[in-house]
Amino acid sequence: MSASNTLDTGMLNVVTVNDLMATMIKEPDPSPLYDCLWFEGELVCLFADTSVGKSILAVQIAEVISEHQPVLYVDCELTNKQFQMRYSNPELETFHYFPENFYRATIAPERIGSKNFEDALLEDIERAALSINSKVIILDNLTYACNTSEKGDAAGLFMMRLKKLQMCYGWSMLIIAHTPKREETDPIIINNLAGSKKLPNFFDRVFALGKSQEDDNYRYLKQLKVRSGESVYTEDNVMVLELEKSEDGSLHFIFRKYDKEESQLNAFREEDLDLAQDIVMMHNGGMSYRQIANKINVSKSRAQRIYKKYKDRVTPPMDGIAESFFGSGECPSVQDPMA
Numbered sequence: 001m002s003a004s005n006t007l008d009t010g011m012l013n014v015v016t017v018n019d020l021m022a023t024m025i026k027e028p029d030p031s032p033l034y035d036c037l038w039f040e041g042e043l044v045c046l047f048a049d050t051s052v053g054k055s056i057l058a059v060q061i062a063e064v065i066s067e068h069q070p071v072l073y074v075d076c077e078l079t080n081k082q083f084q085m086r087y088s089n090p091e092l093e094t095f096h097y098f099p100e101n102f103y104r105a106t107i108a109p110e111r112i113g114s115k116n117f118e119d120a121l122l123e124d125i126e127r128a129a130l131s132i133n134s135k136v137i138i139l140d141n142l143t144y145a146c147n148t149s150e151k152g153d154a155a156g157l158f159m160m161r162l163k164k165l166q167m168c169y170g171w172s173m174l175i176i177a178h179t180p181k182r183e184e185t186d187p188i189i190i191n192n193l194a195g196s197k198k199l200p201n202f203f204d205r206v207f208a209l210g211k212s213q214e215d216d217n218y219r220y221l222k223q224l225k226v227r228s229g230e231s232v233y234t235e236d237n238v239m240v241l242e243l244e245k246s247e248d249g250s251l252h253f254i255f256r257k258y259d260k261e262e263s264q265l266n267a268f269r270e271e272d273l274d275l276a277q278d279i280v281m282m283h284n285g286g287m288s289y290r291q292i293a294n295k296i297n298v299s300k301s302r303a304q305r306i307y308k309k310y311k312d313r314v315t316p317p318m319d320g321i322a323e324s325f326f327g328s329g330e331c332p333s334v335q336d337p338m339a
Helices: 017-024 054-066 080-086 117-131 152-169 261-265 270-284 289-296 300-310 322-326
Strands: 032-034 043-048 071-075 102-106 136-140 172-178 205-211 218-226 238-245 251-259
Touching (some): 043 054, 043 152, 054 172, 054 251, 117 136, 251 261
Parallel strands (some): 043 172, 071 136, 136 172
């Protein structure tokens, strides 16, 4: 916007709405960084309970984006050794190979507990991002970075500093946060975000990861705030993911399906028993777990878990029934939004 059309009053830049519209319409719309969960130039938040996998999902997001541009991942959670163990296979002596644009930063031990910790951290994040020419920053996690996040004024001040960095440089920032202990059978709401109730106001988007009652390795993703556009992954259409470890040792999520949140929170569903019946019949009929997995679009490990859990609780296959599962028809392919 030209200086002649802008009135500078110090903290405020004042301009007519028509001048604003005429200028902004010439600029391209923000592009998605990761599905509909995070767009360029946005400050967004991902939160989940402890041990659900929010850091695993955050690393997966960072890996996808770093295939195209530098990403700075500020890890306040894991030690270097813990990170290595999470993404390696000691039996095969292999490790998962990440894109060269993926940078991970950790906290210097001498900084821990310092009185000016938060100021120093934000200054060093700014310095590191500029050094590697990264416009995408992930901070894991908010509770560690802002020890006073429970206090409204302190949390608000910290978020304003983050917002200043984001706006000054046009950065895209993802902040990882916790949720206090909650009943796993209760729907996730935005008030489950740990810390001051002011926090959601600072984010352009907020999404959460919840633990599914359908399977121990299942999680579901739900959008809770979208400042621009529409929510896609609502309570009627959550994204169901499965946590897996690949052969090279990488922990990651695999997209499985869309579902209602209510169904993911229900500990028992009739269709679960139906699925177990099919798996038991197929396996007793001679199919391997891998063949079953490919046939009904579940993971091999999930097919094996269900079989062991239900093998003595479902009706054994009758003659001729199991052969219906050996047809030549292929399972329909499912588009994977996590790729």
